[in-house]
Amino acid sequence: MPRKTYIAAINEALMEEMRRDKNVFLMGEDVRLGVFAGTRGLHAEFGDRRVIDSPISELGVAGAGVGAAATGLRPIIDLMFGSFLYLALDQIANQAGAMRYMFGGQATLPIVYMTQNGGGIGAGPHHSQPVHPFFMNMPLIKVVTPSTPYDVKGLLKAAIRDDNPVVFLNQLTLGGRRGEVPDEEYVIPLGQGDIKREGSDVTICTAGLMVHHSLKAAETLAKEGIEVEVVDLRTLSPWDETLVLESVAKTGRFVAVDESYPTCGAASEWAATVAEKAFSHLKAPVQRVTNKPVPMPASPLLEKAVIPSSDEIVAAVKKTL
Amino acid sequence: MSVSDISIDKILDIYTRVLRIRRFEEQVALLFSQGQLPGLVHLYIGEEAVGAGVCAALRDDDYIVSTHRGHGHVIAKGGDMDRMMAELMAKSTGYCKGKGGSQHIADFEIGMLGACGIVGGGIPVAVGAGLSAYYRGTDQVAVTFFGDGAANEGSFHESLNLASAMKLPVLFVCENNQYGEFTPAETVMNIKDIADRAKGYGIPGIIANGVDPLKMYTVAAEAVARARAGEGPTLIEAKTHRRGDHAEGEGAFLAGQTYRSEAERKAAQERDPLLHLHNYIAENDLIPMERLESLDQEVIEAVAHSVDFARSSPEPEIESLFEDTWV
Numbered sequence: 256m257p258r259k260t261y262i263a264a265i266n267e268a269l270m271e272e273m274r275r276d277k278n279v280f281l282m283g284e285d286v287r288l289g290v291f292a293g294t295r296g297l298h299a300e301f302g303d304r305r306v307i308d309s310p311i312s313e314l315g316v317a318g319a320g321v322g323a324a325a326t327g328l329r330p331i332i333d334l335m336f337g338s339f340l341y342l343a344l345d346q347i348a349n350q351a352g353a354m355r356y357m358f359g360g361q362a363t364l365p366i367v368y369m370t371q372n373g374g375g376i377g378a379g380p381h382h383s384q385p386v387h388p389f390f391m392n393m394p395l396i397k398v399v400t401p402s403t404p405y406d407v408k409g410l411l412k413a414a415i416r417d418d419n420p421v422v423f424l425n426q427l428t429l430g431g432r433r434g435e436v437p438d439e440e441y442v443i444p445l446g447q448g449d450i451k452r453e454g455s456d457v458t459i460c461t462a463g464l465m466v467h468h469s470l471k472a473a474e475t476l477a478k479e480g481i482e483v484e485v486v487d488l489r490t491l492s493p494w495d496e497t498l499v500l501e502s503v504a505k506t507g508r509f510v511a512v513d514e515s516y517p518t519c520g521a522a523s524e525w526a527a528t529v530a531e532k533a534f535s536h537l538k539a540p541v542q543r544v545t546n547k548p549v550p551m552p553a554s555p556l557l558e559k560a561v562i563p564s565s566d567e568i569v570a571a572v573k574k575t576l
Numbered sequence: 577m578s579v580s581d582i583s584i585d586k587i588l589d590i591y592t593r594v595l596r597i598r599r600f601e602e603q604v605a606l607l608f609s610q611g612q613l614p615g616l617v618h619l620y621i622g623e624e625a626v627g628a629g630v631c632a633a634l635r636d637d638d639y640i641v642s643t644h645r646g647h648g649h650v651i652a653k654g655g656d657m658d659r660m661m662a663e664l665m666a667k668s669t670g671y672c673k674g675k676g677g678s679q680h681i682a683d684f685e686i687g688m689l690g691a692c693g694i695v696g697g698g699i700p701v702a703v704g705a706g707l708s709a710y711y712r713g714t715d716q717v718a719v720t721f722f723g724d725g726a727a728n729e730g731s732f733h734e735s736l737n738l739a740s741a742m743k744l745p746v747l748f749v750c751e752n753n754q755y756g757e758f759t760p761a762e763t764v765m766n767i768k769d770i771a772d773r774a775k776g777y778g779i780p781g782i783i784a785n786g787v788d789p790l791k792m793y794t795v796a797a798e799a800v801a802r803a804r805a806g807e808g809p810t811l812i813e814a815k816t817h818r819r820g821d822h823a824e825g826e827g828a829f830l831a832g833q834t835y836r837s838e839a840e841r842k843a844a845q846e847r848d849p850l851l852h853l854h855n856y857i858a859e860n861d862l863i864p865m866e867r868l869e870s871l872d873q874e875v876i877e878a879v880a881h882s883v884d885f886a887r888s889s890p891e892p893e894i895e896s897l898f899e900d901t902w903v
């Protein structure tokens with residue numbers, strides 16, 4: 256199977272879906288040139304009408320996406336960095352997230368809000384905050400955060416075809432990572448997790464970049480005879496509860512690893528659900544490994560200390576044994 | 577006030593500010609190209625006239641709020657190069673103890689309320705500082721610098737309206753370098769002059785030559801006088817140029833694509849604020865050239881010192897992660 260980068264896989268997904276459906280269009284800052292390469296080359300093929308360089312107006316652009324979607328189009332809105340989604344929150348929460356329900360089902364809103372989530376580039380808090388818990392907290396917004404080139408392509412295609420608003424969170428530091436991506440068409444349904452490593456002793460539930468930190472931790476632990484199962488949720492909302500609960504039923508131990516804050520973070524939700532629904536299987540208290548609760552510092556040294564490391568994951572797994 | 581009314585002392589002051597910014601930024605460019613600076617770095621070269629001219633019209637107790645392209649504003653307001661360079665290298669002796677980096681330098685002691693990685697994010701903050709001056713009954717003013725791109729953010733419009741409705745002492749200084757990243761301003765707004773937007777808020781909108789430090793000074797001085805007198809905000813649009821990359825190392829993002837012609841880039845280089853002022857001083861024989869040369873030496877040494885200071889400073893301690901949290 257051909258090996259491609261994460262960012263190339265994003266590019267392929269956009270290209271294929273825009274060819275497939277003429278109502279799909281892309282709007283965002285510098286999407287023509289493609290600051291992160293994911294949107295590069297689209298303008299050459301699809302032109303000004305379908306690849307729109309927007310003003311720096313996140314709120315306006317996010318809301319224009321709502322109006323365009325409500326009237327039959329399938330916008331993909333590129334908002335560059337996760338922290339910029341804070342500027343668009345009103346339209347995503349109050350319009351995209353509520354319209355269909357409050358209007359009694361009249362609106363269908365097939366929008367994708369695409370951005371880079373999380374830290375790792377030493378650019379400080381305004382470019383590096385993890386934002387996914389905000390959107391997990393909005394009942395009718397789907398949230399996706401893929402960890403591999405294969406997943407990012409299949410999930411992005413599914414997100415574009417989905418009739419609901421989807422916040423699609425790529426990870427900048429994964430952009431250059433290579434993996435197998437078939438040339439043939441495939442789509443990965445939203446809401447399905449994936450077991451990235453099988454194991455019988457402890458379940459780790461995670462997503463995005465943390466999948467890789469968790470796999471590294473699992474390798475370390477395997478050398479000590481501890482077999483960790485790594486569940487990559489891929490979609491954070493709605494999330495694959497069944498897959499996680501089945502894994503916990505097998506292992507009896509649970510560690511939630513998430514690149515966001517401890518309070519009301521993704522790990523809080525996973526840990527609470529396991530405690531609530533798999534209590535009888537648990538042989539030890541659930542553990543959470545999360546970002547330290549501070550805004551993302553610019554210093555690469557400090558930034559690294561904020562984000563969960565594989566050492567911290569190893570330590571959390573051992574606490575369950 | 578016209579340029580010919582500016583005292584020689586003031587001209588030297590403005591020249592020094594421009595020069596300090598230029599030499600600092602040249603050093604930063606070099607360090608970045610050598611891989612010695614983390615994060616995203618946006619240089620002010622070509623735009624020095626704006627920060628230098630405006631800040632020369634301010635008092636020490638006035639406020640400024642800056643942007644992602646903020647090094648020049650800090651220096652123009654009297655910031656310390658050592659602590660700036662240390663911040664750029666993410667050292668514990670930096671202005672923000674390594675937590676801010678290039679896009680988030682602040683020095684509250686000199687009224688520099690911070691650079692800002694969110695485009696348009698600083699504009700409302702300056703309005704708040706102006707509100708505070710009004711509330712406390714001082715005659716301080718607040719200046720917000722922002723780009724042409726930021727003028728398309730809601731925060732710009734809401735801030736202009738709020739400040740004008742309350743007649744707050746705020747200068748809105750738009751640094752129109754004609755691009756937001758790689759997007760030409762003209763493709764994302766249906767007007768030529770951002771100053772026109774002032775009309776919609778009932779305040780003066782002034783177009784200024786953003787490569788002429790002395791013109792910038794005179795325009796700012798008038799707006800400051802209005803603000804101090806309680807006559808409300810002014811929108812100043814400085815027509816200027818970004819000399820180099822949007823962010824250092826933009827070639828890596830562009831991967832061979834171009835967004836402005838060689839001719840345009842060249843023209844931007846020729847409209848150079850430092851050269852402009854240097855020529856003006858020489859042509860009018862205002863300051864001996866030897867004085868300018870020795871000043872350049874002093875500035876170059878100060879910049880070199882900042883690099884030594886930053887390099888020899890310690891990294892932040894991991895424990896500092898939890899400092900400066902709750903008061």
Ligand SMILES: Cc1ncc(C[n+]2csc(CCOP(=O)(O)OP(=O)(O)O)c2C)c(N)n1
Pocket residue numbers: 284311313335339342644645693694695696722723724725726727751753755756757818822
């Ligand atoms: C809210 C927000 N949106 C997008 C960006 C990404 N970005 C950084 S600088 C920039 C261009 C800003 O253009 P302008 O305001 O003209 O300032 P300039 O860089 O030209 O000085 C953009 C889009 C950002 N930092 N913040």
Ligand SMILES: [Mg+2]
Pocket residue numbers: 723724725751752753754755756757
């Ligand atoms: Mg600009």
